[in-house]
Amino acid sequence: MASMEKRLQKELLALTKDPPVGVKVNTDAITKNLAEWTVDLEGAPGTVFEGENFQLQFKFGSRYPFDSPQVMFIGPNIPLHPHVYSNGHICLSILTDDWSPALSVQSVCLSVVSMLSSCKEKKRPPDNALYVKTCSKNPKKTRWWYHDDSV
Amino acid sequence: MLLDQFNFHYISGWTAVASWRWIANDENCGICRMPFDGCCPDCKLPGDDCPLVWGQCSHCFHIHCIVKWLNSQQVHQLCPMCRQEWKFKE
Numbered sequence: 001m002a003s004m005e006k007r008l009q010k011e012l013l014a015l016t017k018d019p020p021v022g023v024k025v026n027t028d029a030i031t032k033n034l035a036e037w038t039v040d041l042e043g044a045p046g047t048v049f050e051g052e053n054f055q056l057q058f059k060f061g062s063r064y065p066f067d068s069p070q071v072m073f074i075g076p077n078i079p080l081h082p083h084v085y086s087n088g089h090i091c092l093s094i095l096t097d098d099w100s101p102a103l104s105v106q107s108v109c110l111s112v113v114s115m116l117s118s119c120k121e122k123k124r125p126p127d128n129a130l131y132v133k134t135c136s137k138n139p140k141k142t143r144w145w146y147h148d149d150s151v
Numbered sequence: 152m153l154l155d156q157f158n159f160h161y162i163s164g165w166t167a168v169a170s171w172r173w174i175a176n177d178e179n180c181g182i183c184r185m186p187f188d189g190c191c192p193d194c195k196l197p198g199d200d201c202p203l204v205w206g207q208c209s210h211c212f213h214i215h216c217i218v219k220w221l222n223s224q225q226v227h228q229l230c231p232m233c234r235q236e237w238k239f240k241e
Contacts, residue, residue, distance in 0.1 A: 003183060003192030010184045065182065066223045101220050102181040102231035 004064045008034050011105050023109045035060045038074070039109055047117045054079055056112060057088075058105060068099035070140050071108055080122035082151055083115060087132045089139040090115075091125065093146040119151050173203050175211045181232050182216035191215045205240040208233050 012034075015025050022042035030037050037058040043049025055075035061067050073079065073088035083091040094103060094111055125131070135142055173187045183191050190201035191213040204214045210232040221228045221237060228237045 006192045007184050063223075066220055100229070100231040100234065101216075 004060060004062050005034055007065055008060060012037075015106055020106060020110060022113060023106070025105075037105065039105070041109065041113055041116075043079075044113060044117045048119055048122055049079060049116050052077060052079070054116075056109065058108075065101040065103070068095055068103075068140065069105070069108070070138055071095050071112075072139050079116055080124060081116060081119050082121075082123055082125050082148070084125075085128055085131050085135075086124060087135070089131070089135065089142065091144050091146065093144070096140060096144055097146070115151070171198070175203055176209065177211065180213045180216055181210070182212050182220060185213070187211070187213075206230050206235075207238040207240050208235045209240075 012025065012027070012030060015023070016027055019025065022044060024040040026038040026040065037060075039056045039058065041054045041056055043052040043054070054073055054077055057070075057072055057074045059070040061069075071092075072090060073084060078084060078086060078088050085091075090112065092111065092115060094100075094108065131142075175187045177187070179186050180191065185191060187203060188197060190197040193215055194201040194213075202214050203211050204217060205211045206217075208230050210230050212231075217231075217237070220231060229235065230237045
């Protein structure tokens with residue numbers, strides 16, 4: 001547990017001191033529980049999500065950063081994107097198969113913003129209805145099939 | 152007469168002081184984010200007890216960090232930084 005907390009403390013300090021554009025960590029909530037973060041994301045200017053705000057939830061296990069965090073959208077605005085299910089689950093390979101301990105909260109946030117930014121048409125994944133009915137509450141338990149690098 | 156021109160001092164004891172640092176291409180370990188001149192989060196003392204290792208790709212980590220990562224990977228053992236196959240540099 002100690003090594004996970006040490007790294008998260010360092011990440012929190014760096015993110016609050018020098019946050020990337022459009023990424024804001026909800027620090028007050030984290031001081032109570034370091035294992036669960038909420039991050040506010042802004043849709044990037046010049047993209048279909050310009051002017052929209054989203055909330056990303058991170059849950060860290062005791063084996064972080066050797067295990068990936070559990071990351072999903074929460075709150076009233078789940079982005080309409082072909083890789084984001086209406087329950088907030090995200091189909092993004094770095095969150096499971098392609099996770100590396102060199103990644104961080106900051107790099108995950110930037111990947112998600114970049115995934116949103118390359119979207120041209122706002123729509124749900126084609127299998128949304130079936131997936132949200134049958135999936136686990138934990139998106140990491142889904143056997144994701146990564147096949148579309150275009151958005 | 153000659154001796155009077157010099158002041159002789161005798162050394163009664165001495166303490167050696169030295170400093171060291173790892174020569175790595177970065178300040179911090181990319182896995183635990185602790186300084187290379189410190190130790191990984193599981194160790195107490197830096198230095199020989201918590202050494203650095205290099206991969207053939209030239210990336211460098213605390214040995215305890217990279218071994219923990221490699222042991223957690225079942226299929227491919229990749230460098231966390233460049234995702235090339237991890238091979239320890241001889």
